[in-house]
Amino acid sequence: MMLKTASFYAVITVAISTASADQGAVRDRKLPVESLYVDQAPNHLRPYILEHYVDTRAVNVSSQIYRFAVTGLSSDNAFTLISTNAPRSDALGVLPHIHQRHYESFFNYKGRLQLWARKDNGEHESRILTPGDYGSVVRNTTHTFQILDPDTELTGIIVPGGFEELFYNLGDNFTSGTHTPYVPAPDLGLAGPDSDTIPQLESFDVYAQLEFEPRRDLVNDTAPAGSVWHSGFNVLGKPGEPYFIANGYGPKTLNSESGYQVIQPLATREQAQDLDFTISTISINKKRSNATVPEYSLTGASAFQILEGLLSIEIGQYETAVLSGGDVAFIPSGVSFKYWSNIAFTKVLYVGKGQDSLDKQLIMKGEPWDFVTFPIN
Ligand SMILES: *[C@@H]1O[C@H](CO)[C@@H](O)[C@H](O)[C@H]1NC(C)=O
Ligand SMILES: *[C@@H]1O[C@H](CO)[C@@H](O)[C@H](O)[C@H]1NC(C)=O
Ligand SMILES: *[C@@H]1O[C@H](CO)[C@@H](O)[C@H](O)[C@H]1NC(C)=O
Numbered sequence: 001m002m003l004k005t006a007s008f009y010a011v012i013t014v015a016i017s018t019a020s021a022d023q024g025a026v027r028d029r030k031l032p033v034e035s036l037y038v039d040q041a042p043n044h045l046r047p048y049i050l051e052h053y054v055d056t057r058a059v060n061v062s063s064q065i066y067r068f069a070v071t072g073l074s075s076d077n078a079f080t081l082i083s084t085n086a087p088r089s090d091a092l093g094v095l096p097h098i099h100q101r102h103y104e105s106f107f108n109y110k111g112r113l114q115l116w117a118r119k120d121n122g123e124h125e126s127r128i129l130t131p132g133d134y135g136s137v138v139r140n141t142t143h144t145f146q147i148l149d150p151d152t153e154l155t156g157i158i159v160p161g162g163f164e165e166l167f168y169n170l171g172d173n174f175t176s177g178t179h180t181p182y183v184p185a186p187d188l189g190l191a192g193p194d195s196d197t198i199p200q201l202e203s204f205d206v207y208a209q210l211e212f213e214p215r216r217d218l219v220n221d222t223a224p225a226g227s228v229w230h231s232g233f234n235v236l237g238k239p240g241e242p243y244f245i246a247n248g249y250g251p252k253t254l255n256s257e258s259g260y261q262v263i264q265p266l267a268t269r270e271q272a273q274d275l276d277f278t279i280s281t282i283s284i285n286k287k288r289s290n291a292t293v294p295e296y297s298l299t300g301a302s303a304f305q306i307l308e309g310l311l312s313i314e315i316g317q318y319e320t321a322v323l324s325g326g327d328v329a330f331i332p333s334g335v336s337f338k339y340w341s342n343i344a345f346t347k348v349l350y351v352g353k354g355q356d357s358l359d360k361q362l363i364m365k366g367e368p369w370d371f372v373t374f375p376i377n
């Protein structure tokens, strides 16, 4: 870990010193932001930005397109972040299965999808996720999903990193001259490996659960009927238990250190246990012209995916980048960064690794808050 960080700084130093022969003058000069932008997740640890729908060594599994914004290689196995786009389907997106070593989080970026989860002999639960809804599939949970609407995008966060190897193995390489979210053609039916193939995937930490019959008896988008879903407060689950948080119905914190930020945790270190990660949404109000934003340098990797608005972010020695919906910024441990919004409302999905992740710090320095919006003054 130390070595990786050190070699990252070496890369930066080389980049600065080759930018100009005049060492004294370059010290104050920022590196051009263009070099942060990549067209696929790098094969080594470095800060980078991937714009939404860049093909990122994309693959298709049946009609589903998987784009890999953060990978095991790009994050030193901190986590994997995948975007999945697909047509609506009458079939499951994958046959039911378990991961023994990987904790998988399902975040609905847009559209509608259904998620099923059952842990051991626990309750067999299902939810229909609309944008901003979250499902936490802890290890050893039988789960599957289905895409329900034509313009659906799922953000999958899998810890530890490296899980994309499964999709490289199963999928066909996908490129598109137009970066279309998915191929405009009718759904090909069952996505993913068939019942003969899925039992062969245990080396990828996929354990088929072919006897699992996804329940279809949802009432008000939830089963069992009567569970709190878009109708009241959702708590984060007990460690080791799957759970669901509807957009805006989970716990919230207001941080007023520099402007206003509303932090909505989806998974904390308590749920993550030994995997040591956090996931939150962070809503950020417009930076006042006289405000200074804090600079962070964390012991673990961070990723931001923009959900709404425009995020300004300054990473390490680079010039400020401005990210819009679906873009992802990845920041390795030990690399400094600052972020803010120059417009009224920007919301991001944040994933952090380690004990001092950004959302954890913001929550610690904030106060409990009942709303998704900022105070009026
Ligand atoms: C990828 O999509 C094509 C059609 O666009 C399909 O023929 C092929 O089977 C798909 N690949 C996989 C692995 O499902
Ligand atoms: C998941 O199940 C496997 C096999 O039973 C077990 O070895 C492993 O400890 C379990 N993992 C967790 C986090 O409970
Ligand atoms: C798919 O893409 C990967 C990465 O670029 C490459 O190594 C592999 O050979 C490609 N597979 C095919 C069948 O073209």
Ligand SMILES: *[C@@H]1O[C@H](CO)[C@@H](O)[C@H](O)[C@H]1NC(C)=O
Pocket: 219, 220, 225, 226, 227
């Ligand atoms: C479903 O939602 C309706 C409208 O909010 C409510 O009246 C009804 O009780 C709900 N059904 C269940 C089983 O919770």
Ligand SMILES: *[C@@H]1O[C@H](CO)[C@@H](O)[C@H](O)[C@H]1NC(C)=O
Pocket: 288, 290, 291
């Ligand atoms: C910044 O300006 C606002 C009004 O525009 C004022 O209320 C606030 O106190 C100022 N903050 C600082 C740090 O000067």
